[in-house]
Amino acid sequence: MIRTLLALDGALVLGALSFVLAAEDDIHVVAKVDRADEVPAAVRDQRPDVVVADLDLVEGFTPGACPVLVLAHPHRARGLRRLPCASRMVGMLRSDTAPQRVIDGIRRLARREPVLDAELVVAALRSDGPLTSRETEVLTLTAAGAPVAEVALSLKLSRGTVRNHLARITRKVGARTRVEAVRIAGEAGWI
Structure with missing residues (x-):
């Protein structure tokens, strides 16, 4: 059983993904939070195998205790550059990705396999922006x-x-x- 913590902004998204994951035999949602300041305590208290988090909610949390699947929009990819993406402890998917990709990402991160969305990686590499x-x-x-x-x-x-x-x-x-x-x-x- 993959113990999963959801840290997502918005009750609708949080509830919808929780509902989708509940249908999976090998994934169990142990906690749901919608504020960045709640993430560290939830990780400490629930000891999840994988955290699925919006980029905005994971920025104050340093991955290390367990793998984190970060969901981000390509326009916000600059924030991904601050995450330790070279390790197999951080995965990245677009926030508008299909639920099945999130499910697959959770399973792969639980096995310490890389989970990267090519479009997000390219956006992060180009995120310096056009402004002087x-x-x-x-x-x-x-x-x-x-x-x-x-x-x-x-x-x-x-x-x-x-x-x-x-x-x-x-x-x-x-x-x-x-x-x-x-x-x-x-x-x-x-x-």
């Missing part, structure tokens, strides 16, 4: 709600230079507006 360090600074301040004048003052730039940076950023990320550029860059992990 200055553009990242400008967009980070903009995302925090700073108006152009405040960004300019903070970075010791002219207002025109800040506007030029924002226009270039918007084009680079394929956005139509600054707000959309902030959203795209945030989802991709560039800011």
Whole structure:
């Protein structure tokens, strides 16, 4: 029996995957959590054989006690670079993958076999993003709600230079507006 802990964001996804896994004879869900701060205690208390976790919920947890199957969207692949993926203790699948792939991934990780989604690996390797360090600074301040004048003052730039940076950023990320550029860059992990 593969003792499995689910650490997933969203009651619907958590419940649905738990329901799917309950139909498997060799997989038993020992705990379900939906917050990152609950993961370490659940691992310690339940001693699962495998943890299935959203990238956002596993970032504060260091894999080591048991294998972790990380579910992530390619736009968030940058966060995967911080995980010790060279070991057989971490597997990666797209968060929108078919349930059967998750089931197979759990079984493979329990046997310490590699579980990697090629698209996620490529996205993680390319996740440095298109923005320069200055553009990242400008967009980070903009995302925090700073108006152009405040960004300019903070970075010791002219207002025109800040506007030029924002226009270039918007084009680079394929956005139509600054707000959309902030959203795209945030989802991709560039800011």
